[in-house]
Amino acid sequence: MWLPERTGQAWLTEAVAPWLCSTYLRIRVGGTGMAIAIEDVRPVLSALAMLTAAGEEAKEVTR
Numbered sequence: 001m002w003l004p005e006r007t008g009q010a011w012l013t014e015a016v017a018p019w020l021c022s023t024y025l026r027i028r029v030g031g032t033g034m035a036i037a038i039e040d041v042r043p044v045l046s047a048l049a050m051l052t053a054a055g056e057e058a059k060e061v062t063r
Contacts, residue, residue, distance in 0.1 A: 005030040012038070
């Protein structure tokens with residue numbers, strides 16, 4: 001997915017209701033936005049951390 005900008009915003013939201021509601025991580029970059037249930041965020045962040053670490057290692061090897 002092409003991201004039109006290099007900066008964005010991230011925030012947490014939760015519905016106000018008398019029952020238990022999920023908390024969501026919302027991310028917006030330019031006009032593109034997405035929401036992820038907070039219980040699903042940790043595996044996504046872990047995968048992103050592994051990908052970025054692999055990318056940094058590849059840069060070090062090729063320099």
